Amino acid sequence: MADEKPVYLSGTTGNDELYGGAGNDGLEGNGGYDRLFGGDGDDVLRSGDFYDAAAGLRLPDKLGDVLDGGAGNDHLFGAGGRDLLLGGAGDDELRGGAGDDLLLGGEGNDLLDGGAGLDRAQFSGQRAGYSVAKNGEGYTVSHGTESGVTLGIERLVFSDRALAFDLKGNAGQIYRLYQAALNRAPDLDGLGFWIDAADRSVSMLDIAAGFTHSAEFARLYGNSVGNEAFLSQLYQNALHRQPDQEGFDFWLGALNKGVARESVLLGFAESPENHAQVIGSIQHGIDYIPV
Template identity: 45%
Template sequence: MANINIKLSQNMVNANYQQLIKSPPTNGSLGTLFDVFPKLGAQWARDHAYYSALDFGGDQARFSFPDGASMTYTGLVLEDPYAAAGKASATKLSLYYSGVMSIVEGGQFNFNYANTTINGANSVSITPTSVLLNDLSFSTLLPAYSPSYDPVTGNVYITVKGAIRGDINGNNVGTISKVTATADKYIASTTVEGNFNLSSNSNSVAQGLSKSSVSGVMSSSVTEYYDGSYNRITGVSVSLSANQQIDEKLLADESSFAGADVISVDLPGVMYSDYLIASGAGADLITVNGGGGRLHVNAGSGNDAINVGTGNHNIDGGTGMDTVIMAGNASNFAITPVGSAFQLRVKSNGDIDSLFNVERLQFSDKSIALDINGTAGQAYRLYQAAFGRKPDLEGLGYWIKDMDKGSSLTTVAAGFFQSAEFQKLYGANPSTTTLITNFYQNVLHRAPDQAGFDYWNNQLSKGQITAAGALASFCESTENQAQVIGTIQNGIEFKLWLG
């Protein structure tokens, strides 16, 4: 079951839009995020080809560079501590450049080393042979006056968890299970979890010749903003293709949502892209508010409940018995049929919600059925055919619920025969003539013509149709439907039966 809770302020939406404008289209994908590491690693290697000092003690070796930067191996083990050259391993590599950046990588680092001489000075050369990374972290350490300092986010901090193998040729393959990012400003934290496969070549990525490929299944994505906005997606199983962005477009993929999902999206009045919630199968609980006419719902299959707040929305309930819930009394809204759909207008501000495949409307003070050609319409027409009157709200609610649960129109008609009102009008054991005459009077407001009477009398007398079946047929006759359509075309009020 997916649990999605999104609330964005206008300032946050504007800032996101500005970031998108100045960043490349792949910004936001896990592959682009991972590209940071080989690019920075290559830059580090170019800028720090020669160290100025080496401090070696215990299981640690620290290389210092003329610009104040340092590279430290921790958990260091030399295969032969007394050899001038050989193999070594370490469990942690730290690159630190004050006022610029920090990179920390944990796992297993294997490399060859050799004592050598450069320009007459003793030195040590290191040649990596393989690596297994379990965690990587990157931080920018820029002062606010630096040209590279991002005024929107400030310094950023990224951590990657997984199992990634690299070889001497720069090839990287493995899995990523968790990515976390924070910033001094703008984004308080963002965490993406799942099971992702990574493939890249550090040398090619560093030269801009390729990009890291990260694909797999995301189980959660949670972002918290400093201004109180948030984007929380949990309990999902979302397939991400290589370089796919993690953004609002994920909500439009109904294959990701197949349970009884709980989805709430609250957006400001000005949006720069559409938000479509495609909740797929299951009995979903959906809440939408705001969005400036760009927040819409496709509820898919299942009996869904959709809470609708301010703004203009297109709500498609899909299949199943779907209910739109509005805050406020019914008198605050105007319901208008438009083709096979309905428009719901807020009288106070003109907001319009377009409802497609929505069967029920729930207001604070009353319930309205929109399925005038479905069970609610049949139940309403049955009252007209049987009793020649409009239904009472409570009785109508009872029979609507009964039919929603699967009872056929004929079964419900048989139930009418047991009512006190029916027996008062027709008698406890009405004759065929009484039934036919009353059905004609209630539906056509006249006595039956001889041909019509003979037809129904023959059907009933020979048992080719039951009395309840005949009532159901009169109920759905063209005449009866034409008689009541003017009354029910804007919906049918009923009292929700809770029994």
Template identity: 40%
Template sequence: MAFLTSFIIEPTGDPIIDVLVDGYVWDLSESSTITWALADGLNADDVWEDRAAATQTFAAALASFEQFIDVEFEYLGDFSNPDIAGQAGADIVYTLDNADLGDGTLAYAYYPGPEPFTQFEQYATEGGDVFLNFSSEIIATSSFGLGSDGFYTVIHELGHALGLKHPFDGSPGRPTLDELDQTLVQDLDWFTIMSYSDQYEDDLERLDPATPMVLDVLGLQYLYGVNTTTFAGDTNHVLTTEDFYYAIWDASGSDRVDVSAQSQGWTVFMPDFAASPLVDTLAGFALPSSQFNDTLVASAPTEMVWLMGDLENATGTRFDDWINGNRYANDLRGGGGNDELEGFAGNDTIDGNEGLDLAYFEGEQSSFTVTIATGEITVQDRRADGAGTDTLRNVEVIEFYTDATRETLDLQEFGGPAGLTAAEHESFIELYVAYFNRAPDAIGLNFWGTAFSGGTSLEEMAALFIDQPETRETYSEGLSNEGFATAVYDNVLGRVPDQAGFDFWLNALNSGGVGRDTFILGVLEGAKAAPGPDATPEFIAQQLADREFLASKTDIGALYAVHRGMSDPDDARAVMELFTGSESSLTAAVSAVESLYSEALDPATGAFLMPLVGVLDNPFDAIA
């Protein structure tokens, strides 16, 4: 008699499990080994043309199941008929039969047995046995290569032998696949090998499954548990071009899905979908992007890989890829194309490599902090249930999205100031102080810093600043040269101009020797210039006071925009107005910045923040 018996389980109430599990399951409480054998048919004249090749085919089919479940298939031998094989202890027997069933049957199989069956159709050990119908042309002529209808038939029948039903057969408590949400799954062979529906049924040697598919894996893992040894170490799964569908199960380790060898762009979703609460296995998928039509059920792939289990990292092709992470800490790498990448939950590393690459983040932009540093950018989702903190390299564009909004941050315009010097950054802040009479906003400051790093000179920036609406508001068009010079001295140096300096600059303005943009730069540069050899003590003292005043305004501006990364112009103006030159006013301005920053950090009601680190020291750290 066969070594194993079986038992029946009731419907679970979970449609993903019940749509394929019919209740019959091998009893592996004493052993996880299921024996199998090869046999001729019940008719003694039935023989295999190549018995060694047949054994290899069935061994490959069993191995394709064994990688997913806590079962070991053990080959028992080759027998003259399935009854004798069962009597010798074979639980599953692959049998060649040339019966002409008259209904086009390729093959059939029995559920696990012998118990609880009490009536047998042919012999007492038939439970779990598989019959292939040699009268069928497909069985008689198939190569049984991976992806062929022949091999698909072999693994389909093995699914029955392990307790899986057709997805189109329902019973009390067990739905059909058509009764489930058709936007997620459909009765197609690349969702389950137990389906009869094939989008490419005329191609008999390609475009069929070569392993159990996602629904099969979930059902079988529910019945028999997971194989914890499959790819238990750190594994690099290189996906090569195949004309069939298959599934990868990875039990543990730090693993990578690598599509870099592909000859076109791919779409990769790392495993993050928990289809059933009864099985912990997460599912994702990978396929050529040209074959992905927004959703899986709307697609008709010719190659498709289900990604299941503990998979964290991905590497793209040299073409345009769409790569999506999961709840783990992902390392996602684009290739040479224009890639789109998203880490989702976890603290991820996203490297676009070459091309024009886009990183997605789900949520309102105001919930995020983008920190710019030399060589990398970090994006922190401040929501407790958000996407964590991701590190970006070689990414040109960030997009924040919700169902209703999309907000884009072009890092080519705003992400390039980290390589500039502290003095260069201070000069940009001084422009905001002088032209707008406020602290800079982080977004604007990063824009001008990026422009400067791209070749725009300070003089060119000054010419652009003078024509800004804020400058015209600060220095009205009707303001005389005298009024303009006085206002600049007040904003930049906090004082009325000395007569000699005032006369010099007014002369230059009136004569047209300098423009207003050049004048403002001149005042800024004069405050920081070394005093001449004939400078009086009074002049030196005044210059030192001017420097200290301008430096304090610059520090306030840096605290607001550089260290805290805030960008509201009204707040930037309000904090700068608090500073009048005294120590107490400086303290008040710093306190106001920190109060605004505390409010901005709120993930629901706060603001988008874009600090810059590693360039300017924060002189107020000791105060904070």
């Protein structure tokens, strides 16, 4: 363990635990599944590459390094892998690097940069207690007298719900699928269920099949309608218009050749026309309740 003097500790290529003290310390994991604890002081923590290990905190399935800055104005840098970065008290800078990371700034005015991957920033309070405003390439998240800036963060996770910004990714695709299939905005619980499925690598085609085999879908389209009737109803539900003949003939030909209805539904959901219809509802983020 480091004492109160500033120190630099570098781990091995194995699985290390490094502890700073009350000084301004530098801790570097240097490979393996590492746990770095800065303690008090203004610390710099850097992870290395990682091996998978189980962990909690609503993380992705597998966790890489854990970086805990403790009190002080800390700088935490993740590397490749699914890292957990904990800023603690103070005005911290957390940068996740590559991988699907979870960043918790803690008290203070923090900068949270997820880097590449599907990254989450987690906050302790309910969504209603925070304001979220666009700020250049990222967002400013304010709570009381504190505010932080997020960059490259796809999900803001609060105690009661979450806000997704991956409009071209899983969250946006699921929202558009709801609108196209069921002609309505998603319910927050259902949206959270399907976003979680997509995040766990369930294919969009399989998710679309979940919609086409649902009771609500059957009520809208009928239990045993032919391809022409199905397609006409899909134009109405998804695009709110009569079919154009060229488009109708194209999709009908695909269905008659054995293309699955869920595949056609997915084509409508991701069409430029449906994108244009939906963007006004999701451009400031997508609310959902996580699983």
